[in-house]
Amino acid sequence: MEAVSTPPLSERVAEPRKQGFLRTYVFSLDHKIIGIQYFLTALAMAAVGGFLAMVIRLQLAWPGEKWWFMEWIFPAGAEGGILKPEFYLSLVTMHGTIMVFFFMSYALLGGFGNFLIPLQIGARDMAFPFLNMLSYWIAFVAAAVMLFSFLVEGGAAASGWTAYPPLSAVWEAIPGSQWGQSIWLLAMALFIASFTMGGLNYVVTILNHRTKGMTFRRLPLTIWSLFIASAIGLLAFPPLLAAAVMLLFDRHLGSSFFLPSGLYFNTLLPNQGGTPLLWQHLFWFLGHPEVYVLILPALGFTFDILPVFSRKPIFGYRITTMCLVAIAALSMVGGGHHMFISGMNPFLGEFFSVGTMLITVPSAMIGVNMLASIWGGKLRLTTSMLWALGVISLFGTGGLGGLFLGNAAADIPLHDTYFVVGHFHLIIGGVTLFAFYAATYFWFPKMFGRMLSEPLGKLHFWTSAIGFYGVFITQHWLGIGGMPRRYYSFNTFTYLEEIRDWNLFVSFAAFLLGAAQLIFFYNFVISLVRGRRAEANPWNAATLEWTVSSPPPHGNWGAAAPTVERWPYEYSPEGETVDYLSQARTEKTAGRTTE
């Protein structure tokens, strides 16, 4: 270029300074590195959470059995090799907490959110790179603190991922309610601080740092979903922080926010005037939007992957964005459906029922849009596509269970049974997990510059899908049969005699599911080291991240940020001879000469 005028501030790329290893890879300010850091942390936490699930299923298949290795792993919780009932509660608590917050949030929002947002909107980095780096390191400390709680006297928290008082508030109630619970609360406070920093960054970046031509109507649905999820996360998380502080006050400073009078543990406790229901309200004010904070990006990723492997545009882009907003808004007011059996006024129950049922409308529309998006398309069943199709399947089946639970009257016999466990695992374990894998197989080349093995990926998918459905559909039947959740064993209940042994089937399916993830870990590590090198656009996709090298350079775009001319789903465009049109006007646009 002969132009001598100074390029605008946004385009100046200084000579890259030689930075040390710590500044480049550990305390990096580059959103891509931070995204990968979140991603790897999420994988590590997923391994821990998954391992806990295997121990849970071992216990439920053979209750009270002696395992030689159990005492070695959990010396306090499994003395003599037999799992203690109170330790079982620690297992389910930590499994839930780790999977929801420290795997899914970190992977979908921290990992893919950080990596993809600047790339897909044409920015060079996030609005606040230093804050971004800080958010990751606080997230890392939060995860470390949470894991540390296993090592303290009394062990990890044992009041469920929902941490209901008085179990969580009274020191003597259960071993996990000693230092383990306080550390859980501290870790959650750090997590919320980190999430707030990250969410703020995402919202500002998406609003203010989109490149030229990238209007809101041209944003990929990944970005729409991350934007909306971050927004509701910012509003919904703080009341849980308030509740956590109040619970710490009750535990350590003698207040009675959640503790009523008359509680007796060896002696009569001095508390009076508090109510456990207050905690429930504050927890679920976050708890319900939280699951939508997770599911919205999962759906967004799926919407970006489906058209690539059907070679046709998304059906109903505009209405999908409106549905995502509607789901987010309704989720903020539907959270009471977790408290139907708390003794609330039946009219209040009706209000929450109606709100919950209303969410099914935009959710169903999204499901239909996904199906219509692939209808009549030229499907290419890559591993990523298989996982994306799995998302559609699980969203439907998981959602069906929600119809029963959302109805206040029907929820009464189903609450706290395995019906709930089956339902939420299909949705939060299933849709988000399958979307996570779809996204991983899809964007791994961009992130790491190599391809994951397709044959191993397909094996991973099919074994996971079979295992997954085996576990969680069965649990719906167990729940209808009255099997309660969070129980250490069912051997003493005669009314469960006929269905008790189904736990054996569920456990074997769970072991299959667990083993399947080992295939992924192997694939992941091997491909990082020896995978086929990835080109810039191995999938012939139209969004902006595929117009640069794999992985993209520091600063993402080289000398000039891209200019966007069209929406992200111009596959098999009418009246054109090319297979697709990239969003950006670049010389490398497939089959399209620049004007």
Added chain:
Amino acid sequence: MSYDKSVQQPGALVPSSRQLGMWLFLATVTMLFAGLASAFLVRSSLPDWQVFPAPRLLGLNTLVLLLSSLCLELRQRKKIALLLATLLGGGFVIGQITVWRQLMEAGVYIPSSPHAAFFYLFTGVHGIHLLCGFLFLGYLSRRSFGHGENQHDDELLTLGRTLWHFLKTLWLLILGLLFLA
């Protein structure tokens, strides 16, 4: 960094990313106090609710904070005004700690009553946020004495003023909730 990180793009909706970030942060803090306030409102409606009389020092502290806010709005002698605002903010924090000590000497601790528990909770959480604001103002004050006025410093000062006015308003609301509701 090898490139300017905060450059607004042509499609930017809001003039400044930093200001937008500040408003979003304040929305989050608002939700935190909304959670505490909703707990307060429910608890305070029960028959055993008793309010202890507001310590006199709280009135003086509030005045100090209002004066501090006023200083930030002065257009003349900006450097001195900023320094004064910072010092008064520090005075507020010291004043709050003094109120706590006075209450403890009078035998009012966290377990004494639900109202006392909420008092310590609200003033503590507000105090932590105000301390962070105080540190930010201190940083701005040091910068203002370090070099001349520039656009960047002006923007940071606007952020500081937004934060400080928010914390002042929040304090007034907390005071009203604790002793007037």
